[in-house]
């Protein structure tokens with residue numbers, strides 16, 4: 008390679024330094040939040056004067072936070088199942104189908120990824136108003152499904168394209184019906200794509216705040232919405248604790264996805 | 274009634290005719306190879322038998338019964354593909370067990386059959402491996418075991434060895450021959466490698482442009498090619514352009530471009546007096562001598578290239594009118610003079626080794 012790290016000479020030090028700074032710039036806010044969530048100061052003082060688990064206790068004692076956590080989790084879980092299911096069928100159609108307008112349809116499926124989320128949120132809000140879906144669990148799920156689906160379709164389509172179709176055909180010649188061949192051979196063959204579709208669908212819903220603010224009602228608030236709402240009232244270290252938990256789950260899922268990709272390549 | 278009967282099948286894709294009116298009868302236990310250049314319709318014919326494509330016209334009958342209305346998974350036919358198609362998430366043993374599992378056979382029977390099949394392809398000790406841990410040759414042997422696990426009456430193979438190197442290919446060819454003998458299964462095999470076709474098959478169907486150009490034992494195709502295409506494809510023959518002076522009862526008198534005349538050359542196809550033709554001579558039926566001398570038909574040539582390919586020399590000779598002639602000669606018979614580029618030599622052959630193809 009032209010820019011081989013090993014052959015950069017003295018530039019290596021400079022490059023390492025820049026990389027380190029960029030990494031720090033990206034990571035420090037997160038580390039700060041994590042540190043504050045364990046800090047004993049009521050006023051989010053930094054560096055923390057002492058360490059405590061009090062904010063986590065407060066968090067778990069508060070039924071509203073727990074309710075939001077469960078709401079977020081339930082919505083994300085249902086979105087994940089639907090997104091992977093629909094994404095799987097759509098991907099079969101998009102990669103195996105020979106109908107006209109296939110490329111246009113793929114582009115249409117992916118538009119939510121490039122559309123500004125606010126635009127999507129306003130549109131969904133106006134639309135759901137007529138259907139009386141705003142503030143309902145179903146409304147949340149449908150809205151988040153729109154943004155989760157592109158992730159599923161990309162992950163699953165890629166896996167399907169890489170999966171040699173002759174393998175499925177071989178299963179059929181062996182006596183399996185076309186459906187049985189898909190279930191017993193093709194699905195296990197693209198399982199990494201399915202798992203990463205699930206992870207990214209879950210995260211798309213779990214992290215989502217803009218649409219959720221539009222959809223939320225007083226008794227149905229996702230975790231990010233409650234964080235946002237609470238922030239506007241007072242700046243409690245409990246928020247740092249919630250954020251830390253959010254970050255932990257997200258990081259765990261991202262790490263799982265990264266591990267899978269590494270597994271796939273080896 | 275033959276075992277497998279392919280009756281006038283054709284297949285068109287849009288306006289491309291991939292297979293055009295192919296008929297073939299195959300006896301039980303026979304090993305028949307489809308040989309032919311790329312795009313000649315070999316795979317398409319095989320896929321119609323397997324049920325991946327529906328023929329545009331014609332019928333396929335197995336033991337007298339048409340199988341066209343049955344879907345692939347109900348045809349009970351075995352198949353080995355060109356690409357590696359082992360199920361990547363299943364072990365070798367589970368791959369072989371798969372067709373029996375979808376047939377809901379009892380566990381004891383499956384275990385016994387898997388063992389028997391792995392023994393057949395000599396991979397007993399690999400039962401627990403995953404496909405990714407096998408070499409290409411081993412993968413194709415497992416694929417073969419999987420395809421035979423349910424005792425299919427017919428085994429289809431579409432260039433199963435084309436991804437392997439030459440030495441491995443020859444090894445597995447031996448395996449396939451042995452397995453064919455041992456199981457008695459009827460095999461339809463596709464290849465575009467003529468040596469592979471010759472060494473494996475009872476009969477060869479030579480495909481060209483979607484049709485069977487000639488069907489017969491390898492030796493028949495080699496010794497009695499019916500068309501110029503067959504003569505050219507099997508054995509890389511030489512064709513010398515000539516004009517036909519006279520044609521009489523299966524023989525012709527011809528004139529080569531340098532004016533030398535040959536009498537009573539056996540004719541294949543039709544040759545009209547005054548027309549043009551190709552004089553076919555096999556590269557291994559030619560002899561060289563140091564100018565004039567020997568009797569029999571011959572032409573003056575210049576040696577333009579000599580390649581030593583172990584055991585044999587491959588010569589390229591240029592005729593007086595600029596045509597190239599390929600020739601093979603056992604290395605032990607080649608003299609120093611024969612391999613000096615630029616030497617003038619006399620090329621000759623037995624009259625019975627040359628034949629004429631009309632154009």
Ligand SMILES: Nc1ncnc2c1ncn2[C@@H]1O[C@H](COP(=O)(O)OP(=O)(O)OP(=O)(O)O)[C@@H](O)[C@H]1O
Pocket residue numbers: 286289290291292309310311312313314315316317318465
């Ligand atoms: N699914 C298809 N759609 C359109 N045309 C096709 C299709 N399959 C095959 N053909 C065409 O049919 C002709 C015969 O193809 P086929 O695959 O049978 O050739 P082959 O003899 O197996 O060649 P090869 O040695 O390259 O595998 C080719 O011209 C090919 O382009």
Ligand SMILES: [Mg+2]
Pocket residue numbers: 315316317431
């Ligand atoms: Mg082919």
